[in-house]
Amino acid sequence: MTQPTPPPRPLWQRMLLRRLKFLGWLLAVLLVGVGGAYLLAPQWLVRADLARQALAAHVDKHSLRAGNIDWSYYAGGSGPTIVLLHGFNLDKSAWLDVAGRLTSHFHVLIPDLPGSGQTSAPDGEHSTLAQAAALDAFMQAADVRSAVLVGHGTGGAVAAVYASEHPERVRELVLLDSYGLTTTHSAFDSPAAAARVFVYDDRDALARADALQWASPPTVPGRFADLRIERNRANRASIESTLARLRGAAEQRVVQDRLPRLTMPVLGVWCHDDPVIDRSALEHLRNGLTQASTISTSVLNGCRHLPMLEQPEATAQILTAFALSH
Numbered sequence: 157m158t159q160p161t162p163p164p165r166p167l168w169q170r171m172l173l174r175r176l177k178f179l180g181w182l183l184a185v186l187l188v189g190v191g192g193a194y195l196l197a198p199q200w201l202v203r204a205d206l207a208r209q210a211l212a213a214h215v216d217k218h219s220l221r222a223g224n225i226d227w228s229y230y231a232g233g234s235g236p237t238i239v240l241l242h243g244f245n246l247d248k249s250a251w252l253d254v255a256g257r258l259t260s261h262f263h264v265l266i267p268d269l270p271g272s273g274q275t276s277a278p279d280g281e282h283s284t285l286a287q288a289a290a291l292d293a294f295m296q297a298a299d300v301r302s303a304v305l306v307g308h309g310t311g312g313a314v315a316a317v318y319a320s321e322h323p324e325r326v327r328e329l330v331l332l333d334s335y336g337l338t339t340t341h342s343a344f345d346s347p348a349a350a351a352r353v354f355v356y357d358d359r360d361a362l363a364r365a366d367a368l369q370w371a372s373p374p375t376v377p378g379r380f381a382d383l384r385i386e387r388n389r390a391n392r393a394s395i396e397s398t399l400a401r402l403r404g405a406a407e408q409r410v411v412q413d414r415l416p417r418l419t420m421p422v423l424g425v426w427c428h429d430d431p432v433i434d435r436s437a438l439e440h441l442r443n444g445l446t447q448a449s450t451i452s453t454s455v456l457n458g459c460r461h462l463p464m465l466e467q468p469e470a471t472a473q474i475l476t477a478f479a480l481s482h
Contacts, residue, residue, distance in 0.1 A: 199383060206249050213256035215264060219274075222293035228274035229267035229298075233259030236327070237300055238479060240266045240464075241291075243309020243335070244402070245354050245395065247273030250308070254464045257472035261480070262304070267294055269311060271394065282398065284310070284336065284410045288317040295325065304479045306330040308464060309433070310402065313411050320414040328482050330423045330475060333430050333461050335402065336411030337437035337444075343368070344408065344433075350399045353432055356388055368431055369461040415444030423452040423478045425471070427459040452478060 210217065215232030230248055238258060240251040248266040255264050268275035270290050271282060278290055291314060295303070305326045307315030312334025319326040331337075335344065343349045353369065356362040359381050366373040376384070388395070401407060422445055426435040438453050445451050454474050459466035 209252040213252045214259040215255055220297050222297035224279050225270050225290055226276040227267055227294050229265055231265050233262050233264045235262045237303040238262040238264055239303045239305050241307040241311030241315050243311045251464055253468035254472045261476055284313045284317055284407060287314045291318050292322060302327050304328045308332040310335045316411040317414060320417040323419050326420050328421045328479055332425045332463055333427060333433050335433060338412050338440040339434045339437040342433050344402045354395055356385055371458055371460050371466060412440060412444055416446045418445060419447045421450040421482045422448045425454045425474060427461060427463050428455050428457050430461050432461040
């Protein structure tokens with residue numbers, strides 16, 4: 157006896173099943189694609205994540221040529237202009253989390269400094285003075301006539317030198333864990349100390365370097381760690397030559413010697429337990445600012461050398477309050 161043919165499913169059920177099957181296949185393809193990219197081309201995932209972060213921060217990537225340098229930078233937001241400079245062995249993406257908290261109040265510019273990120277290296281010397289001169293060309297090309305200038309680490313040194321040379325273009329100056337000030341100890345004092353922070357050939361060395369810069373180091377999946385190691389190796393000659401230059405006596409005092417020339421409001425921000433550039437530099441900053449219209453300092457807990465990455469909300473709040481108070 158033949159079984160009766162079951163009635164056909166309603167049209168809406170058949171359409172739903174087709175869509176679920178399609179979504180299942182699509183999800184499988186995406187998982188295979190992402191997994192393949194992670195194993196074979198993790199740099200694609202890094203680029204995609206940076207694009208996501210820039211979108212969330214309401215900034216777009218731009219480029220311009222100034223002098224003999226091709227600059228890459230983020231820009232977004234409206235209001236007074238604030239320029240954010242990254243430190244050594246970083247790039248403009250280090251500021252994205254902070255930028256997302258600033259674009260509602262400021263027009264934010266975040267360049268890759270020459271020889272970093274996607275900005276070309278300059279011809280000739282790479283000194284802090286040369287970087288400040290290159291920054292002046294960038295500021296003019298970007299039509300920045302007045303700005304709050306913020307620098308971290310070696311970017312702080314560039315910002316301070318620029319402010320001493322062009323005080324009419326810097327409304328306020330902010331130095332975060334800045335290089336170039338007198339301090340009791342700094343990772344830039346010796347080749348071995350600098351290498352522990354900035355040179356790594358394997359995952360263990362990378363983990364030790366992160367532990368010196370982060371109070372709570374991020375978990376870096378293996379292939380992304382490998383990508384950072386590969387880039388460090390590829391840039392090793394440049395890293396080592398820059399570290400050798402930064403150990404020079406003139407470079408180590410490049411900000412300290414120019415403090416009496418700074419007349420604008422100045423803010424120093426330091427992580428309490430920074431082992432890369434000790435916070436004793438804050439006292440030398442205060443003592444050297446004999447002409448600044450106002451002097452402010454702030455010490456952050458919960459970070460070591462990277463306040464904009466470990467404490468982005470607190471960093472943005474400090475920058476906003478300082479900039480808008482003047």
